[in-house]
Amino acid sequence: MAQQEQVRVAVIGSGFGGLGAAVRLRREGITDFVVLERAGSVGGTWRDNSYPGCACDVPSHLYSFSFAPNPDWPRTFSGQRHIRAYLEHVADTFGLRPHLRLNHEVTMMRWDNDELHWVIESANGTTIVADVVVSATGPLSDPKMPDIPGLAEFPGKVFHSARWDHDYDLTGKRVAMIGTGASAIQIVPAIQPKAGRVTLFQRTPPWVMPRMDRTISGAERWLHRAVPLTGTARRGLLWGIRELQVSAFTKHPDQLGLVEKIAKSNIARSIKDPALRAKLTPSYRIGCKRILLSSAYYPALARPNVDVVASGLAEVRGSTVVAADGTETEVDAIIFGTGFHVTDMPIADRVVGSAGITLAEHWKTGMKSLRGATADGFPNWMTIIGPNTGLGNSSMILMIESQLNYMADYLRQLNVLGGRAAFGARPSAVTAWNHRVQQRMKRTVWNTGGCTSWYLDAEGRNTTVWPGTTGEFRKETRVMDLAEYEVIRLPKRTVPAQARAGAPVAEEIAG
Numbered sequence: 001m002a003q004q005e006q007v008r009v010a011v012i013g014s015g016f017g018g019l020g021a022a023v024r025l026r027r028e029g030i031t032d033f034v035v036l037e038r039a040g041s042v043g044g045t046w047r048d049n050s051y052p053g054c055a056c057d058v059p060s061h062l063y064s065f066s067f068a069p070n071p072d073w074p075r076t077f078s079g080q081r082h083i084r085a086y087l088e089h090v091a092d093t094f095g096l097r098p099h100l101r102l103n104h105e106v107t108m109m110r111w112d113n114d115e116l117h118w119v120i121e122s123a124n125g126t127t128i129v130a131d132v133v134v135s136a137t138g139p140l141s142d143p144k145m146p147d148i149p150g151l152a153e154f155p156g157k158v159f160h161s162a163r164w165d166h167d168y169d170l171t172g173k174r175v176a177m178i179g180t181g182a183s184a185i186q187i188v189p190a191i192q193p194k195a196g197r198v199t200l201f202q203r204t205p206p207w208v209m210p211r212m213d214r215t216i217s218g219a220e221r222w223l224h225r226a227v228p229l230t231g232t233a234r235r236g237l238l239w240g241i242r243e244l245q246v247s248a249f250t251k252h253p254d255q256l257g258l259v260e261k262i263a264k265s266n267i268a269r270s271i272k273d274p275a276l277r278a279k280l281t282p283s284y285r286i287g288c289k290r291i292l293l294s295s296a297y298y299p300a301l302a303r304p305n306v307d308v309v310a311s312g313l314a315e316v317r318g319s320t321v322v323a324a325d326g327t328e329t330e331v332d333a334i335i336f337g338t339g340f341h342v343t344d345m346p347i348a349d350r351v352v353g354s355a356g357i358t359l360a361e362h363w364k365t366g367m368k369s370l371r372g373a374t375a376d377g378f379p380n381w382m383t384i385i386g387p388n389t390g391l392g393n394s395s396m397i398l399m400i401e402s403q404l405n406y407m408a409d410y411l412r413q414l415n416v417l418g419g420r421a422a423f424g425a426r427p428s429a430v431t432a433w434n435h436r437v438q439q440r441m442k443r444t445v446w447n448t449g450g451c452t453s454w455y456l457d458a459e460g461r462n463t464t465v466w467p468g469t470t471g472e473f474r475k476e477t478r479v480m481d482l483a484e485y486e487v488i489r490l491p492k493r494t495v496p497a498q499a500r501a502g503a504p505v506a507e508e509i510a511g
Contacts, residue, residue: 009033009411010120010130012106012347015044017136017384017400019087020065023094024404027067028411034128035096036120038105042091045140046084051164051183053190054080057211057293061231062238062395068093069231071224077213077293101126109133110352111379116420116490118381131422132414134407135351136384139342139464146178146338150316157333161187162340172196173332176321178313180206181454182292184337188306189296197305199329201321203312204451205279207263207286211293239470242394246469249287249392253445260286270298279310288449290392342464343367343457353378354424367463368434370425370484371477372399373406379422379488380414382407388437389473390455390464392446398470406477413480422488429484440467 008030011021014037025033041047056063060073063083068090074082091097105123112119120128143160151158159165161183171194177184180202192198224231248255263286271277280301282289301308311325313334320328345367348360355377362377369375372389373382384403391399414423441447441462446455455464466473 004127004129005034006129007032007034008130009132009134010118010128011035011134011136012109013037013044013136013138013141014039014042014087014091014100015046015136015138015141016065016087016397017138017403018042018044018134019090019096020397020400020404021134021136021384021407022096022099023065023067023090024408025411026094026096028408030411031099033099034101034130035099036101036104036106036122036128038103038123040102041088042100043084043087044138045162046080046087048141049162049164049183050080050166051161051187051190053186054183055186055213056080056083057182058395059238060216061235062242063397065090065397066235066401069224069228069235071228071231072221073216075213075215077211101128106347106350108350108352109381111354111381113354114490116379116422116488132380132382132411134382134384135347137345137347138385139345139390140340142341142346143336144339144341145336146313148313148316150318151334153318154316154334155319156331159335161335161337168333170195170333174330175199176201176313176329176331176334177337178334179337179339180204181337181339182290185292185294185297187335187337189294189300192300192303192306195305197307199307199309199321199331200301201309201311201313201323202279203324204284204289205282205310206289206292207260207282208266208292208294208297209259209263210266211295213295239394239398243469243471245393249446250440250444250467253285253287253443253448256286256445259291263291267298271302273302276301276308279308282451284451285445285449287392287445288451289453289455339454342454351378351381353381366457366459366461368430370430370433371406372466372473373403373410373477374423374425374430374485376425376427376430379424382410387463388434389466391470392465394470399466399473402470402474402477405474406480409478409480413482417487420490423480423485424488426484426486429481433484437467438462441465 011018014035018035022035056078059076060078064070070086106120107123108121110119118130118133143162157168170191173195174197175195177188177198177200267277267280309323309327311323313321314324315322319330321331322328348363349358351359367387369386372386384400389399444467446462446465455462457463
């Protein structure tokens with residue numbers, strides 16, 4: 001017999017979003033919840049991405065929960081090890097361990113119209129019944145591997161940056177690094193000193209700014225511990241600076257010209273070869289793709305054991321990798337830094353709503369949700385870091401905390417209803433919200449900068465980034481707008497036709 005557990009709320013994932021949701025639930029007085037995690041420990045993307053050189057490109061004091069400040073960050077930009085330790089600390093400090101269900105990979109979530117709850121099946125045979133589901137799987141959780149002809153017959157080692165093989169020694173090896181995103185620019189400098197040769201396959205060069213990283217002194221850490229307000233002030237300053245930068249990305253991309261000059265100077269300082277410098281200089285407006293931070297990337301590319309191929313990987317012939325421009329290179333290992341399924345999140349294939357279709361089918365023309373949280377046809381289901389909640393220049397923790405505010409008010413309003421009930425986002429509200437977002441998106445650098453990025457879906461629609469400040473998003477998600485939802489209740493026995501059909505009844509929300 002399969003095990004079954006019934007809870008008020010089921011949270012999916014234990015990264016920043018999942019743990020943040022769990023903390024907020026406890027602070028709201030809700031203890032009847034579980035956190036389902038497919039792996040054997042918490043941490044999300046900061047557990048999965050353990051490649052050499054892995055670090056955050058957001059300042060440490062801004063990349064942490066406001067309700068769980070860390071005065072002991074060792075560096076201004078923290079590495080993966082310290083961020084993962086921070087998340088473990090959050091799980092312990094806020095008493096989340098009893099709620100964790102590790103090694104519980106969700107295989108399917110189905111909305112039951114007759115009982116008004118979600119039935120969640122896990123790969124280990126466990127079934128969870130939950131009134132509300134909070135999906136916090138995150139957009140950077142499922143690696144994207146390109147379909148390369150001949151890759152299956154490659155005799156060497158192949159892995160994705162998010163599934164790093166620490167047992168494979170790169171010393172003296174000929175390595176192909178595929179991609180030039182945020183992971184690749186950290187990996188190349190980390191492996192270059194030990195690898196025999198590194199060949200970087202670059203479809204499009206990124207804009208890279210210097211990484212102003214340093215050790216945080218013992219005196220600074222002591223001050224933040226002794227006077228917590230100083231840490232709060234530091235966080236506030238970091239936040240304010242980034243809020244002031246937003247208009248250049250969202251309204252006035254022409255103002256990014258000065259930043260572009262700084263980035264070009266960064267190239268010139270390290271790359272003396274004119275041919276290589278030309279390969280590494282982007283032809284699109286800075287900010288169109290994610291701006292990357294590194295002070296080690298360009299120096300590593302200038303080393304004699306590193307080659308840059310200005311073309312993507314097209315084919316693998318035995319141990320030879322072949323670029324789209326015909327360049328052939330013999331390698332021992334292929335490392336893919338090719339990103340994640342962001343605009344086609346795999347979790348969407350595992351969510352079946354009230355109409356019996358999956359969220360992926362519902363989103364076949366592009367992801368869309370109401371305030372980045374809820375989707376019509378999927379009652380009592382919400383996402384943390386949903387469509388159009390990503391950022392190009394600040395901390396995602398700010399967006400997560402805004403969505404936690406929304407989640408908390410959603411649950412409060414659900415409690416007010418009493419009995420078996422659910423909220424269903426109105427299709428008209430979802431459409432109106434996304435129309436507003438996409439209208440604002442038209443003038444942003446992500447849509448006008450002349451590049452193709454992972455922010456855009458297959459139709460060229462930006463379903464990833466929020467076209468405004470984090471302050472604006474906080475205001476938009478402070479409370480739930482009841483007019484954007486309908487109340488769904490179990491059919492009443494006094495309505496025979498509906499009772500026979502077993503269909504839930506939608507009612508208008510007064511006020």
